[in-house]
Amino acid sequence: MSPERDELMRLVQQSPDDQVPGVLHELRRHLRPAGEQSWPPAFFASAPGDGVSIAEQADELLREGFGR
Numbered sequence: 001m002s003p004e005r006d007e008l009m010r011l012v013q014q015s016p017d018d019q020v021p022g023v024l025h026e027l028r029r030h031l032r033p034a035g036e037q038s039w040p041p042a043f044f045a046s047a048p049g050d051g052v053s054i055a056e057q058a059d060e061l062l063r064e065g066f067g068r
Helices: 003-014 015-031 052-065
Strands: none
Touching: none
16 A cells, blocks of 8 residues: 555544545545536536627627726
C-alpha cells in the first residue's frame, strides 16, 4: 500500500463520526466517472433572460458600447 493510501486510512480512522458523511460525499464526488455527471451543468440557464441570444444582438450591443 502506498504511503498516501496509508495516510488516508489513518485519517479516516481518526475522523469523528459526525464528519464521515461529508468526507465520504466529497470522496465520492471526486471518484465519479465523467460520463455520469449530469449535463448541462447546474449553472446553465442560471440567469433570467428573454430567450433572445446575445449573439443575435452583437452588432447593436457593440454600437451602444457594450461593457462600458
